[in-house]
Amino acid sequence: MKTDLPQSFRRLEYRPPVYTFDQVDLDIALDPSRTIVKSRIEVLPGKSFEPGAPLVLVGQELEFVSLRINGQAHRHFELTPESLTIHSLPNEGKDKFIVEIISICVPNKNTSLMGLYVSNGNFFTQCEAEGFRKITYFLDRPDVMARYRVTLQAREEECPVLLSNGNLLKQEKLPNGWHSATWEDPFPKPSYLFALVAGKLACVEETITTSSGAKKLLQIWVEPHDLNKTRHAMDSLIASIHWDEKRFGLELDLERFMIVAVSDFNMGAMENKGLNIFNTKFVLAQAETATDADFANIESVVAHEYFHNWTGNRVTCQDWFQLSLKEGLTVFRDQEFSADQMGSESGRAVKRIEDVRLLRQLQFPEDAGPMAHPIRPDEYQEINNFYTVTVYEKGSEVVRMYQTLLGREGFRKGMDLYFQRHDGQAVTCDDFLAAMADANNKDLSQFQRWYSQAGTPRVKVEEVYDPANGQYHLTLTQSCASTPGQKDKEPFHIPLKTRLLTAKNDQPEQLLELTQPTQSWTFQNVTERPVLSINRNFSAPIQLEFEQSEADLLTQFSVDDDPFNRWEAGQRIAMQMILGDRLPDAQLINSYRSLLLDPNLDPAFKELALTLPAETYLYEQCSSVDPQKIFMSRRAFRKELAKQLQLEWAALYQQNQTPGPFKSDAQSSGKRSLKNLALSMLLEADPKIWAPMAVNQYQVADNMTDRYAALAALVIHGAKGAEECLRDFFSRFANDALVIDKWFALQSSRPPVDGKDSTLLEVKRLREHPAFKLNNPNRARSVIHAFCANNPASFHQPDGSGYAFWVESVLALDPINPQVAARLARALDRWRLFAQPYQGQMKAALEQVAACQTLSPDVREVVGKALAD
Ligand code: B3K
Ligand code: ZN
Helix, strand or coil, rough: CCCCCCCEHHHHHHCHHHHHHHEEEEEEEECCEEEEEEEEEECCCCCCCCCCCCCEEECCCCCEEEEEEEEECCCCCCEEECEECCCCCHHHHHEEEEEEEEEECCCCCCCCCCCEECCCCCEEEECCCCHHHHCEEECCCCCCEEEEEEEEECCCCCCCEEEEEEEEEEEECCCCHHHEEEEEEEECCCHHCCCCEECCCCEEEEEEEECCCCCCEEEEEEEEHHHHHCCHHHHHHHHHHHHHHHCHHHHHHHHEEEEECCCCCCEECCCCCCCEEHHHCCCCCCCCCHHHHHHHHHHHHHHHHHCCCCCCCEEEEHHHHHHHHHHHHHHHHHHHHHHHHCCHHHHHHHHHHHHHHHHHHHHHHHHHCCCCCCCCCCCCCEEHCCHHHHHHHCCCCCCCHHHHHHHHHHHHHHHHHHHHHCCCCEEEEHHHHHHHHHHHCCCCCCCCHHCCCEEEEEEEEEEECCCCCEEEEEEEEECCEEEEEECCCCCCCEEEEEEEEEEEEEECCCHHHHHHHHCEEEEECCCCCCCEEECHHHCCCCEEEECHHHHHHHHHHHEEEEEEEEHHHHHHHHHHHHHHCCCCHHHHHHHHHHHHHCCCHHHHHHHHHHCCCHHHHHCCCCCCCHHHHHHHHHHHHHHHHHHHHHHHHHHHHCCCCCCCCCCCHHHHHHHHHHHHHHHHHHHCHHHHHHHHHHHHHHHHHHCHHHHHHHHHHHHHHHCCCHHHHHHHHHHHHCCCHHHHHHHHHHHHHHCCCCEEEEEEEEEEHHHHHHCCCCCCHHHHHHHHHHHHHHCCCHHHHCCCHHHHHHHHHHHCCCCCCHHHHHHHHHHHHHHHHHHCCHHHHHHHHHHHHHCCCCCCHHHHHHHHHHCCC
16 A cells, blocks of 8 residues: 655755746736736746746646747746746846746635635735745745735726735726726745735725834725724734834834725744735734734734734745744744833733743743654744744744843844845745854854754752851853654753742842753852742743742742742642642632732733643643643632632722713723633632622623623633523624634633533534634634634533544545644644543544544645654
């Protein structure tokens, strides 16, 4: 029997292109069922050129029509389903020649949402990573950077708006009701940054003046009925532009910058040059329909895509293994931007805690599982599977460590040198490291291992206090578990911000650089036994192994001047108790109480401090996970916290009201978050008493944060009024897709109530709901992913019914949209960590999917790696 082994791509097999492109002219006649693409490409020898080499272009799902070279029909070519290979080039390809190709694609059959597709009757593209090859035959790789001139043609009635990258050159009326628009992008770019949008859209616009005094036109394009939900995105864009000028000296380089919202989109958004395309979820907001979290996410995604204009577009990636070069750096930039927007030091800390919580909840499991990879992977089968929390979030932590090691100014010098050297180029992570090292005269050769080694390093802490000599000895030992393909690891260069906490408050913060397997430090003049505060502000993305007494943790939880570590101490106590199946004791309750009553602390910080570690993070602390047991211990702990502090919760609920007109600033949203935690805790303590208050909040709320929080509290605690409010919510917002997504997601992520679990049944009913659409990624995720990935207690059923649902869903989604299916397939990554019977059933489910003969490469890679020994 012939077994087709999946094809792997390897980083070390990178070869520069044989040919490269200079000017590219595209002429695209848009028709949903038959779009004709004419390309005219100026081709030049590339870095790997040899005379006589054929020109190999890639193309997928295209109908080939014709080929001309230097104006003449050309017959020497071979066509496969994935390529067009052109032989017998003029003068053996040594001089510039012109290739003209005509091909056809079918946007309205394209459900993968890669390449050119139709959504609500409008045309959109998504080309990163390898979607351009679904539009025309091309050198679809990021190290081929060309200048584009694009003419779009369409029927004017159906597509009054025609957009592409860069500047609008001209618009023309054509015969038979057609019209055209020609766009030119002055900056050379790789094909993955190409975009076009066409259809019935409307825009809001503003003109701003940038630091050099230039005027720029900013536009946000949406469906006309959504125009009233664009203000926040526009404000976020303007703030991002100014921030990048101020913090990094980077100015907007185009005359016009456009954002377009689309409701069918695989991910969050895409940074196409001058024409960002966004999932509606990350553009549209108004107080009545979007929560504070939505507002914050919009601000950070708008910033992220805008920041890519320099980190990603002006300087791009040599190959897709270098993805973190642009993504890790750009996430770091958007995190810093959002932190600065919070307007206070404690606001910054809140943002930092949220980011770290996400990293630990999602990236730590990835780094310990079958898909673990370094932030710069060495091998992939399907690049779309590597847009991961490792490449993005851990990548950002690695960039943050440069800043920690070099200081803000040193980091800025490194960034300046990076742009000075590489503007207009496609480069590697090594180039970034070299710029940082050279600008600061710092040896970062060992730091390089963060790019090449996967896995979360562990740092073991041993401490000895010597009162007689006033000395404190600290010994740190680092290790890192094996990950797929990487058995033994070399020591990392780990920056650890550290401070000894003493009653006298007389020890300064220091930066310890752990570079050896084991390293010791001695602190002098320590006149009392200190409490160690290490890895402050989470200066390195590691797991600490530190057997700190609960007394010391409580001290830290009350007095640590580093807000991150203060929060962290609370999380560690709670984690130890939950994993030990213990309830919070009187001392801990008292600490929580003082924290809640402390007038100097931000409500947002209090909310984070009282939110328990996520179940998936708790799993990672176990050698054999019993998901039901962890759910019950965590829930019992929460209930006790709710009951013991019931008076405080009731008071906080009253004190953190935000009367008057709705405001979306950090202070107001912090208050809402604490108030709504209080509401949820009150329902946890006693749903009978407190349900009417939640119903009332649901009914009178003037904003989505409060309305949704009240609804969620009712639903999660199985309180009276929940079903009625759910019905009301649906009819109130039936015309707003993003709100209806919330309605689906809330029901799919409803955990068991009082030992009763009917969520899977409910999820199956929701799948039959008239408003459910498997083809729409947001909607599919709001039901299927919400259940399989965000509702661990209902998903991990001892009878395996959750896994059977997962098998069905992966197999149903894969033929429609491999990227969305592959994301779902990741839900069983950690199967080996689970106890029986879960483990055996998860394995069987993975095998069932793997047995399907027609899997996409995306899903094939995920299940193949999950099952590999
Ligand atoms: N660069 C895009 C992600 C593209 C994902 C392709 N599968 C969004 C971003 O990171 O900004
Ligand atoms: Zn990005």
